[in-house]
Amino acid sequence: MSDDANVPARRDFLRKSLTLIPVVTLAGTGLPRLVQAAEPATAPASPEAPYQPTLFNAQQWAFVVAACDRLIPADATGPGAVESGVPQFLDRHLQTPYANGAIWYMQGPFLEAAPEFGYQGKLNLKEIIQVGIKAFDAFCQTADGKAFAELPHPRQEELLKAAEGGKLELDSISAKLFFSNLLNEVRNGYFADPSYGANKDMAAWKMIGYPGVRADFTDWVTVRDKPYPLGPVDLAGRRG
Amino acid sequence: MANIQPKVDAVIVGMGWTGAILAKELTDAGLNVVAFERGADRDTQPDFAYPRVVDELEGSVHRRYLQSLAQETVTVRHTPTATAVPYRQMGSFKPGTGVGGAGSHWSGCHFRALPEDFKLRSNVEQRYGRNFIPQDMTIQDFPVSYDDLEPHFDHFEYVCGTSGKAGVINGVKQPGGNPFEGSRSREFPLGPNPSYLGAEMFYKAAREVGYNPYPIPASNASAAYVNPYGCQMGPCNFCGFCSDYGCLNYSKASPNACILPVLRLRKQFELRTHSQVLKVNLDSDGKKATGVTYLDAQGRECEQPAELVLLCAFSLYNVHLMLLSGVGKPYDPASGEGTVGRNYSYQNLNRVMMFFGKDTQANGFIGIGGGGTTIDDLNGNQLDNGKAGFVGGGIIWARQPGSGPVRGVSVPSGTPNWGPQWKKAAADAFRHSFYYEVQGACMSYRQHYLSLDPTYRDAFGRPLLRMTFDWHDNEIKASQFLVNKALDMCKVLSPQSMAGDAKKAGGHYDITKYQSTHTCGGAIMGSDPKTSALNRYLQSWDVHNVFVIGANAFPQNNGYNPTGMVGALAYWAATAIREQYLKKPGPLVQA
Numbered sequence: 001m002s003d004d005a006n007v008p009a010r011r012d013f014l015r016k017s018l019t020l021i022p023v024v025t026l027a028g029t030g031l032p033r034l035v036q037a038a039e040p041a042t043a044p045a046s047p048e049a050p051y052q053p054t055l056f057n058a059q060q061w062a063f064v065v066a067a068c069d070r071l072i073p074a075d076a077t078g079p080g081a082v083e084s085g086v087p088q089f090l091d092r093h094l095q096t097p098y099a100n101g102a103i104w105y106m107q108g109p110f111l112e113a114a115p116e117f118g119y120q121g122k123l124n125l126k127e128i129i130q131v132g133i134k135a136f137d138a139f140c141q142t143a144d145g146k147a148f149a150e151l152p153h154p155r156q157e158e159l160l161k162a163a164e165g166g167k168l169e170l171d172s173i174s175a176k177l178f179f180s181n182l183l184n185e186v187r188n189g190y191f192a193d194p195s196y197g198a199n200k201d202m203a204a205w206k207m208i209g210y211p212g213v214r215a216d217f218t219d220w221v222t223v224r225d226k227p228y229p230l231g232p233v234d235l236a237g238r239r240g
Numbered sequence: 241m242a243n244i245q246p247k248v249d250a251v252i253v254g255m256g257w258t259g260a261i262l263a264k265e266l267t268d269a270g271l272n273v274v275a276f277e278r279g280a281d282r283d284t285q286p287d288f289a290y291p292r293v294v295d296e297l298e299g300s301v302h303r304r305y306l307q308s309l310a311q312e313t314v315t316v317r318h319t320p321t322a323t324a325v326p327y328r329q330m331g332s333f334k335p336g337t338g339v340g341g342a343g344s345h346w347s348g349c350h351f352r353a354l355p356e357d358f359k360l361r362s363n364v365e366q367r368y369g370r371n372f373i374p375q376d377m378t379i380q381d382f383p384v385s386y387d388d389l390e391p392h393f394d395h396f397e398y399v400c401g402t403s404g405k406a407g408v409i410n411g412v413k414q415p416g417g418n419p420f421e422g423s424r425s426r427e428f429p430l431g432p433n434p435s436y437l438g439a440e441m442f443y444k445a446a447r448e449v450g451y452n453p454y455p456i457p458a459s460n461a462s463a464a465y466v467n468p469y470g471c472q473m474g475p476c477n478f479c480g481f482c483s484d485y486g487c488l489n490y491s492k493a494s495p496n497a498c499i500l501p502v503l504r505l506r507k508q509f510e511l512r513t514h515s516q517v518l519k520v521n522l523d524s525d526g527k528k529a530t531g532v533t534y535l536d537a538q539g540r541e542c543e544q545p546a547e548l549v550l551l552c553a554f555s556l557y558n559v560h561l562m563l564l565s566g567v568g569k570p571y572d573p574a575s576g577e578g579t580v581g582r583n584y585s586y587q588n589l590n591r592v593m594m595f596f597g598k599d600t601q602a603n604g605f606i607g608i609g610g611g612g613t614t615i616d617d618l619n620g621n622q623l624d625n626g627k628a629g630f631v632g633g634g635i636i637w638a639r640q641p642g643s644g645p646v647r648g649v650s651v652p653s654g655t656p657n658w659g660p661q662w663k664k665a666a667a668d669a670f671r672h673s674f675y676y677e678v679q680g681a682c683m684s685y686r687q688h689y690l691s692l693d694p695t696y697r698d699a700f701g702r703p704l705l706r707m708t709f710d711w712h713d714n715e716i717k718a719s720q721f722l723v724n725k726a727l728d729m730c731k732v733l734s735p736q737s738m739a740g741d742a743k744k745a746g747g748h749y750d751i752t753k754y755q756s757t758h759t760c761g762g763a764i765m766g767s768d769p770k771t772s773a774l775n776r777y778l779q780s781w782d783v784h785n786v787f788v789i790g791a792n793a794f795p796q797n798n799g800y801n802p803t804g805m806v807g808a809l810a811y812w813a814a815t816a817i818r819e820q821y822l823k824k825p826g827p828l829v830q831a
């Protein structure tokens with residue numbers, strides 16, 4: 001894969017962040033500060049402009065937001081996927097070389113094989129998600145007369161559970177395959193470094209007690225009687 | 241027509257552990273060496289520099305440090321009559337690419353094989369009788385002994401700054417080490433690393449059950465160290481990004497940190513990166529290699545003539561190159577004839593996950609790849625195989641290479657995979673759970689082998705390597721036996737819940753789950769050219785100026801990680817080349 005997998009996403013992030021800041025404040029500031037300024041943690045007053053997806057169309061976006069909200073809902077334990085920015089993560093991450101098959105063997109023939117041999121189809125990750133969303137929504141239209149995003153939460157959960165268990169018959173894709181890849185990506189976004197677009201304020205890391213990218217625990221290897229005391233650090237050096 | 245380069249003394253294919261060792265040894269002997277590496281050049285700076293190296297998404301999802309399967313992969317099937325399908329996404333094993341190979345993103349568990357592992361077949365026959373070995377099991381003795389390799393085990397550990405505690409030195413038992421190990425000529429270069437909680441609890445549990453726990457020999461330096469080549473290492477800080485990641489600290493032994501700093505300065509050494517070797521070229525009667533054909537960084541097909549060809553491309557790719565080039569005769573499982581591809585084996589890895597309450601500060605994010613605690617009480621001659629009912633043993637260990645939430649948060653079984661309950665379980669478990677593993681041996685069988693795939697091709701138009709492998713009853717029994725022993729041991733620790741993943745009767749090899757990159761055999765060393773591709777010096781029986789270095793040489797796999805043995809075999813072969821072959825090129829063993 002390319003070492004620059006995240007470059008388009010990062011550039012995109014900067015561009016979007018820049019639009020949040022009045023032009024006058026740009027003069028004389030370095031980019032890192034601009035990024036920081038766009039962070040709600042340091043600039044709580046600045047209202048977030050709604051994210052404009054660049055991969056998903058409106059229908060796909062509605063599905064993704066609704067599915068994220070069911071897969072990791074906001075509750076007393078910790079942040080929900082939507083407020084964390086997971087839909088934004090998906091919109092960006094699915095545009096990386098990784099999601100476009102850069103590290104998968106993609107040559108045919110594409111034979112059916114037992115589950116022990118993994119996914120043997122010809123779609124890359126981005127396509128699995130896009131084809132899956134379309135088929136899932138089509139199923140909802142036929143069965144319930146509405147798109148997934150418009151269904152009540154209990155029904156959404158029921159459908160996601162059916163997909164997970166392989167009990168949903170979708171056109172053109174295995175519901176199980178779609179679901180497992182979607183869930184994987186949602187978790188990736190939820191827990192990945194904030195630079196990838198989600199995990200806002202490192203809240204998912206705080207929830208589980210992960211110190212992020214500190215990567216030095218010499219002083220704590222043999223401590224037994226106290227919880228690890230420090231909060232998380234992210235790749236940009238921010239402390240949570 | 242291929243672009244023909246000026247002839248050199250030796251060509252090395254692959255710049256991982258074995259390639260770096262051979263390059264050092266052969267340039268020491270005054271040879272001009274050209275090494276080809278299919279991937280990029282890599283060094284601690286800038287490739288493993290903080291903070292980018294600890295980006296979990298890049299390291300564990302985009303797999304920045306691993307081979308891309310888009311270019312080259314293998315196909316897999318369970319039986320010789322089935323149609324194989326490609327290994328499309330990284331799962332069961334994770335070959336490396338780039339300078340350092342898998343040796344730059346390994347974990348660092350650095351074992352020596354036991355003396356009895358070298359004579360497995362004769363030992364089992366002597367202890368339990370000929371009929372104890374299943375009909376289709378094709379295990380063999382190594383054509384070398386522990387004593388042959390002892391100086392080379394020792395040297396490789398000193399190159400790596402391996403941190404541990406000797407159990408036996410010159411025949412005398414040492415407290416704190418493995419009492420069952422082969423005798424060492426001296427202590428480890430560095431003492432053991434400190435124990436994290438899970439490793440400390442392992443000592444307690446193992447002792448209570450009557451086992452003899454000892455620190456896993458770890459090539460993750462426990463203190464500042466200068467190796468015999470003058471390369472400096474710094475103490476491991478338990479960064480928690482060890483397995484799958486390059487080391488940010490010069491602490492984990494790697495070709496990059498421990499050998500290449502010397503090699504890079506040598507005039508007789510040339511490293512060509514982004515250069516994919518396509519095949520070994522043979523002379524008209526196929527008895528001697530004339531060099532290799534490779535694609536250079538610009539994609540031009542070139543020929544590199546050489547007197548000596550060293551295949552150091554990792555076990556699987558060594559066998560692939562032999563099959564593509566006609567070095568040796570391909571193995572046919574129906575007739576049992578041919579040797580290249582024969583006796584492919586793997587590793588029988590299993591896990592016991594344990595969950596504790598909030599007072600147990602397991603802190604899985606604190607991690608070290610090779611450190612931890614293990615036991616040999618169920619390995620080698622300590623295990624009564626007659627009673628246990630299978631061939632081969634294994635070890636149980638506490639190992640904590642470092643966890644992070646993108647790599648996955650384990651939750652107690654029965655927890656849903658998403659929704660509020662999953663979230664709660666993940667939040668509760670992350671800091672308060674750890675696992676122990678059972679690493680079992682894996683025998684070789686008539687029907688498990690490597691060959692060329694008839695259908696699928698790599699990005700260079702060559703047939704992919706095809707792996708025919710499945711779990712045999714013997715390994716399934718071993719998995720169940722050893723996991724049960726581990727569960728018994730874990731009960732001592734009274735976790736709130738625990739779960740083992742022993743293989744089920746009739747279960748099949750699942751390529752989607754990581755189970756170690758210990759792919760062994762396929763071009764094994766032996767004393768009979770009818771049943772081995774290589775002689776005792778890892779020299780091809782058929783083409784005397786080709787040496788094939790790697791775990792491909794193991795006739796079967798034991799309960800340990802392979803690299804300690806792989807490094808020792810590399811030094812052993814290098815010594816034979818320097819002391820015997822260069823003086824009188826030709827077969828070092830008469831067939």
Ligand SMILES: Cc1cc2nc3c(=O)[nH]c(=O)nc-3n(C[C@H](O)[C@H](O)[C@H](O)COP(=O)(O)OP(=O)(O)OC[C@H]3O[C@@H](n4cnc5c(N)ncnc54)[C@H](O)[C@@H]3O)c2cc1C
Nearest residue numbers: 254256257258278337341342343347348349517553801803
């Ligand atoms: C995540 C992980 C953890 C591990 N942990 C341990 C451990 O704790 N203990 C242990 O003992 N072992 C461990 N291993 C295994 C260990 O990494 C290998 O045994 C070791 O690196 C093998 O050395 P090698 O020289 O045979 O192969 P490598 O070190 O992989 O080097 C082979 C090189 O050859 C190159 N190459 C391949 N084909 C070609 C070609 N055609 N042309 C040019 N170049 C080519 C590759 O790109 C690669 O750089 C681990 C492996 C992985 C992936």
Ligand code: SF4
Nearest residue numbers: 460476479482487492
């Ligand atoms: S755990 Fe230690 S040896 Fe491993 S990468 Fe981190 S610092 Fe290096």
